[in-house]
Amino acid sequence: MNIYVLLKRTFDTEEKITLSNGKINEDGAEFIINPYDEYAVEEAIQVRDAHGGEVTVVTVGNEEAEKQLRTALAMGADKAVLINIEDDVENGDQYTTAKILSEYLKDKDADLIIGGNVAIDGGSGQVGPRVAELLDIPYITTITKLTIEGQNVSVVRDVEGDSETIETQLPLLVTAQQGLNEPRYPSLPGIMKAKKKPLDELELDDLDLEEDDVEAKTKTIEIFLPPKKEAGRVLQGDLADQVKELTGLLRTEAKVI
Amino acid sequence: MLELTKTIYKGASFLVSKTDASYLFTPEDFTDEHKMIGRTARQFIEKEVAPYSEEIENQNFDLVVKKLRKAGSLGLLAHSIPEAYGGLGLDKISKGIVGEMIGPSGGYGAAHSNHTCIATLPITYFGTEEQKKKYLPKMASGEYIGAYCLTEPNAGSDALSSQTTARLNEEGTHYILNGTKLYITNAAFSDTFIIYAKVDGDHFTAFIAEKGFPGLTLGPEENKMGIKGSSTRSVILEDCLIPAENLLGEIGKGHAIALNVLNLGRFNLGSACMGAAKYGFKKAVQYTGERKQFGKTIAEFPATKEKVAKMAARIFAAESIQYRTAGLLEEALGDLYETNDRNTVSKRLSEFAAECAICKVFGSETLDYVADEALQLFGGAGFIKDYGIEQVYRDSRINRIFEGTNEINRLLIPTHLFRKTLKGDLNLKTKVHEAMLQLQNPESSPYTGPLSSERERIDLIRNLFLVCSGLAYDSFGANLADEQETLMRLADLAIGLFAAESAVYRTIKAVEKNGKENEAVKIGLAEAFLEEVMWDAERLSRTLVSQLTADDHSRQLQKLIIRECTRLQASDNNFLRNRSIADYQNEHGEFSS
Numbered sequence: 001m002n003i004y005v006l007l008k009r010t011f012d013t014e015e016k017i018t019l020s021n022g023k024i025n026e027d028g029a030e031f032i033i034n035p036y037d038e039y040a041v042e043e044a045i046q047v048r049d050a051h052g053g054e055v056t057v058v059t060v061g062n063e064e065a066e067k068q069l070r071t072a073l074a075m076g077a078d079k080a081v082l083i084n085i086e087d088d089v090e091n092g093d094q095y096t097t098a099k100i101l102s103e104y105l106k107d108k109d110a111d112l113i114i115g116g117n118v119a120i121d122g123g124s125g126q127v128g129p130r131v132a133e134l135l136d137i138p139y140i141t142t143i144t145k146l147t148i149e150g151q152n153v154s155v156v157r158d159v160e161g162d163s164e165t166i167e168t169q170l171p172l173l174v175t176a177q178q179g180l181n182e183p184r185y186p187s188l189p190g191i192m193k194a195k196k197k198p199l200d201e202l203e204l205d206d207l208d209l210e211e212d213d214v215e216a217k218t219k220t221i222e223i224f225l226p227p228k229k230e231a232g233r234v235l236q237g238d239l240a241d242q243v244k245e246l247t248g249l250l251r252t253e254a255k256v257i
Numbered sequence: 258m259l260e261l262t263k264t265i266y267k268g269a270s271f272l273v274s275k276t277d278a279s280y281l282f283t284p285e286d287f288t289d290e291h292k293m294i295g296r297t298a299r300q301f302i303e304k305e306v307a308p309y310s311e312e313i314e315n316q317n318f319d320l321v322v323k324k325l326r327k328a329g330s331l332g333l334l335a336h337s338i339p340e341a342y343g344g345l346g347l348d349k350i351s352k353g354i355v356g357e358m359i360g361p362s363g364g365y366g367a368a369h370s371n372h373t374c375i376a377t378l379p380i381t382y383f384g385t386e387e388q389k390k391k392y393l394p395k396m397a398s399g400e401y402i403g404a405y406c407l408t409e410p411n412a413g414s415d416a417l418s419s420q421t422t423a424r425l426n427e428e429g430t431h432y433i434l435n436g437t438k439l440y441i442t443n444a445a446f447s448d449t450f451i452i453y454a455k456v457d458g459d460h461f462t463a464f465i466a467e468k469g470f471p472g473l474t475l476g477p478e479e480n481k482m483g484i485k486g487s488s489t490r491s492v493i494l495e496d497c498l499i500p501a502e503n504l505l506g507e508i509g510k511g512h513a514i515a516l517n518v519l520n521l522g523r524f525n526l527g528s529a530c531m532g533a534a535k536y537g538f539k540k541a542v543q544y545t546g547e548r549k550q551f552g553k554t555i556a557e558f559p560a561t562k563e564k565v566a567k568m569a570a571r572i573f574a575a576e577s578i579q580y581r582t583a584g585l586l587e588e589a590l591g592d593l594y595e596t597n598d599r600n601t602v603s604k605r606l607s608e609f610a611a612e613c614a615i616c617k618v619f620g621s622e623t624l625d626y627v628a629d630e631a632l633q634l635f636g637g638a639g640f641i642k643d644y645g646i647e648q649v650y651r652d653s654r655i656n657r658i659f660e661g662t663n664e665i666n667r668l669l670i671p672t673h674l675f676r677k678t679l680k681g682d683l684n685l686k687t688k689v690h691e692a693m694l695q696l697q698n699p700e701s702s703p704y705t706g707p708l709s710s711e712r713e714r715i716d717l718i719r720n721l722f723l724v725c726s727g728l729a730y731d732s733f734g735a736n737l738a739d740e741q742e743t744l745m746r747l748a749d750l751a752i753g754l755f756a757a758e759s760a761v762y763r764t765i766k767a768v769e770k771n772g773k774e775n776e777a778v779k780i781g782l783a784e785a786f787l788e789e790v791m792w793d794a795e796r797l798s799r800t801l802v803s804q805l806t807a808d809d810h811s812r813q814l815q816k817l818i819i820r821e822c823t824r825l826q827a828s829d830n831n832f833l834r835n836r837s838i839a840d841y842q843n844e845h846g847e848f849s850s
Contacts, residue, residue: 067289070289074293185296185304185331186293186296186297187297188331188333188336188347188351189332191290191294192290192345
């Protein structure tokens, strides 16, 4: 089976986000594989181990993302591809990424493409579905179970806490929700083997894409941090006075009524 | 994995000559693989071990063994075993990284480190082809867990006074061992036991025993103060039959195995202690960031900040010496996985004995210091089990005792130097003379570039060590070994020198690469640590001078020491520097440099 994983390098979940010059400050920050993409990598490895084939992990980013690709290789993926857009794209969005990925994937005869349900940084959840649309294959998001028999696929997906079972066929794109599996962490032998596994680097040129072809469809106007959480306040006095004070504060301070 | 300029470095050379930042391996030199190995080891502890800490603490040894096997499946027991025998044959940096990450796990960590180090390395470095083939693959996977049996009721620090005997049976097929080994880590669930015994009551020799060998039984489980998750029992040998082919190394050369393997054990113990210290530090920083008194978090008080800064500075130094030593060990041992030449192995394993002893002493005392201060910062909660810092405190204490008490290790450090002098490998007299001249007529501003005044201070500490060593050597000559008060103080000077030099030169290396502004945190940590070492060095050297010289000479020399220490000790903004170190650590919520 020809399996592809769409992977994104994101901030470590433990990092504190700070801004400098209106941009998110990346200096000294730790980066990880987007946690939902880890489920995708794990699922791809499990499907390969059960059905044979090959797992290729693909990312769109800069050369820093090599580290996350190596981690995926150390987990057990067979090949990795870095589509390096550092010199070509300044302000990409989900359209940009999806367009690039679909151009890369269009002649790969992928049987199964797995991505994370959402990236913990941008949080759009759009790249997977957009890639499927561009490749003209079916897709199912937020899956928590995947069963494949021959060409037939049975998927359980999370629907706001409920689950829905869907049957479909390969080729297929799915996005992983928490609960799909428990991602392994790379073993030391895996880490050493990953050094020798192929990691190809491509640029837009190699995909016959021009910068205009992938120009973002959205524009970021402003980036700002959420307001600081203030300490809570305990109102004192008679119940009636408290209610009065509360409604007053909701009007004047919180301005919600 | 390690790429360093090959040096002609000899063990303990830091005591007599200056170092060069480019020779130093530092955490900033980690490869991507090193970092990944660290992450895997950390995740293993966080996900597989920490959630079960209560069961492990209650001595559910089946669970401990299960976890060791899981570690084996991830390669965490195989880093130091050659590839040819089912291991990974990784460098000593990786060994140090795994050691550090396993460190916070208390009893589990003790079991894990005991297995990978002293229980396995004797076979790795001294085993025959057949022994390696038979045991190492299973020890790499965790199928076999190992123990190391050296201590006896009447042979603790004086290990070679062992009373356990071995004699070959008449058929020549088996050795018959009699004796008792005490405080044996992992005993309850070990499959292999490295046992030292005297052949014919005389020749100290190592053997590999297995669980189930006739005549090998275990005593009851000891009720310990800490590291409860590791088993500790006596191993009793009553006409225990060990096949002749299980003799390890050569008859009468057991000491070469026992003592040399301990060098790596001590290095690893330092790594584990440093990792555990970081864990205790993190708990303290997080707790003081939440707990409020007088309307402020505990972390906001300058007295807390000073504690945090001092802990962080010591951890920074511990980290610096561990990875510096890892680099040295890799240089000495990296190409020895394939060799069968036991003499070369012994020589290389002992080359950095002084550095390994420092790792052990400094690491365990850093952990004890951090555990104590961290518990203090928890206030009353520190004394309550539920908060977890109490266990760090209890688990810490053994590290100053096992793998050679810190006292024995201290004695070893200056003795190493004097032995070299007696053998004629080192001209101590010239070095002492040069040191004295520099003390009397210091060159003004001998360095340019980053941390130049810190470099001067390192040179001063070395000169103080050398001058005091010279005085000791002149006063006692060959009887110096009996002058333990003097040796202890020389050891403390040497430890301070190695630790401060490692922290300062690591910082220099980082500044040369990234610039002063980007390395302000390291500069602060190195300076804070150096400040403490400078005060210690002044006190230690003045004490030694006062005890080793006659009145007039003593007063003159004391004046010189005061003059030089005062001239070079940085002074003006140490309190503020410490506050800003703490602010940075508090912001990160864990040790960060």
